[in-house]
Amino acid sequence: MATSLLASLFFTFWALLISPAISLTCSSQKFTKNQVYSNCLDLPSLASYLHFTYDPSNTTLSVAFISTPSKPGGWISWAINPNATGMAGSQALVVYKNSTTGVAVVHTFDISSYSSIVPKDLSFEVPDKTAETRSDGSLAIFATIKVPANLAAKGTINQVWQVGPGVGEGGMLEKHDFAAANLHSKGTLDLKNGQSSTNSGGDxxxxxxxxxxxxxxxxxxxxxxxxxxxxxxxxxxxxxxxxxxxxxxxxxxxxxxxxxxxxxxxxxxxxxxxxxxxxxxxxxxxxxxxxxxxxxxxxxxxxxxxxxxxxxxxxxxxxxxxxxxxxxxxxxxxxxxxxxxxxxxxxxxxxxxxxxxxxxxxxxxxxxxxxxxxxxxxSTKPYDGYNNAQSNQQPLAM
Structure with a gap:
């Protein structure tokens, strides 16, 4: 009985159903300076959104990326990886609030590997970059990017986005989580058609x-x-x-x-x-x-x-x-x-x-x-109530 009960408990561990996720749409989002972009995407993880306009005549990409840090005082990032699909090797725009003024500021990071994340100018031109704090607690990155010639010829770029819990001394970013949502935060952005694709089969x-x-x-x-x-x-x-x-x-x-x-x-x-x-x-x-x-x-x-x-x-x-x-x-x-x-x-x-x-x-x-x-x-007893007096006087056998 106990074994069958334990077996039933074991199978209930796998019997839960996955509930659908519900998110806001990027089309309802407005900006304080009333910026307008040709395309907007609800990115598939981390409740993040991308607005962008691409001008093929001068290979310029204007983006607005919106997300919420995993903890108050944390950071958000949107990056282009020129040669791969993951975070390692990407050129990142990172926003977090200045610890003194509380104003959101954009920083650039060269993520050459997971163990080497350093503030550095990017490998492509970023003539304009700003940030803002939104009323719902999210942060926004605004940037104009000069797309490298080889990527412009392809018409697609590898994008990566991420959110983190905090910023340490000297602007060192604290590690983000490694949950499924964090590891799925990447994809290919089609500049000409305004679409984004991700690996539907999962990482x-x-x-x-x-x-x-x-x-x-x-x-x-x-x-x-x-x-x-x-x-x-x-x-x-x-x-x-x-x-x-x-x-x-x-x-x-x-x-x-x-x-x-x-x-x-x-x-x-x-x-x-x-x-x-x-x-x-x-x-x-x-x-x-x-x-x-x-x-x-x-x-x-x-x-x-x-x-x-x-x-x-x-x-x-x-x-x-x-x-x-x-x-x-x-x-x-x-x-x-x-x-x-x-x-x-x-x-x-x-x-x-x-x-x-x-x-x-x-x-x-x-x-x-x-x-x-x-x-x-x-157990055995020396006297069980039925022995006679003589047997009662005999010593116990050892």
Missing amino acids: TTVKKKNIHGILNAVSWGILFPLGAMIARYIRSFESADPAWFYLHVFCQISAYAIGVAGWGTGLKLGSESSGITYSGHRYIGIALFVLATVQIFALFLRPKKDHKLRFYWDIYHHSFGYAILVLGIINVFKGFNILKPEHKWKSAYMIVIIAMGGISLLLEAITWIVVLKRKSRK
Whole structure:
């Protein structure tokens, strides 16, 4: 019964539907200086908007980019990447408020790599650039750009946009989030037709992160705790022997196999993003892999119940098992904070964990009742009320 209930909770984790997002349209936006542009686009992520006019006669692009920083005091950015589709290598216009005056100011950044983001003049001419703070808390970038000849000949440019939480000393930009919306904030802008296209299939890095998160949530976050619950509680029922053992082994080996796959995708993601490091999440992941690998050997090193080493094996097996259980759940929540999926997914996982905890408390009570009753039936008494006086005087056998 408990196993089927846990299984149903597991499947509800995947049963949520994705709700449609609703956003404002750029056509309703007005500017304080009443600027007018030929085209406007509702960009597909980060609630951002682009207004632009392109003059092919002199290859000049006039843009107005509107977005809201991820936190008050943060920054927004719109960039052109002359040679690639991502942020690395892009030439960025960044707006944030001056910490002293509170006035929004445009700055230019050369993002040669994720680890090198420095204030610098752009590789193309920007004869005019201004910024403004809007009444709804958003910021706007206004710029006139001289499109390089090779891009003008193509008629398209690679655009990237982003929002961040704050600005440090010396104008150093604080890192933006790496949620799906942030990683999808790029596309191709068709200057002649006034259209923007993005990779509808999603960024491959985002897919890898989602796969990494799902594999690890299922393995370390659900299957390992489920296997531990089976070993602790189901085994107390005599009718469940030896089925509980095979269920326990199946859960733990499956969890280990899935966890290793998730660990491998994590290593791959780390190698592909050398400038992005999540030390705590990474070190716990390595510890989990090592502990789980050692734990798997417990299956092959398991002595018989009456063996003199069984006591020490139990200590090793149980201590490693509980360490994996605790670290696994902690790291799943760290992963949620990094990936930042829709809130419903974190809520669903919390419901599953709370439900498993509640079931564990219930089964703990039932297990103690079963064990105490079993001991009571097996206990012997020196005097049961029917022995004669002579037998009552005899000493207990040792």
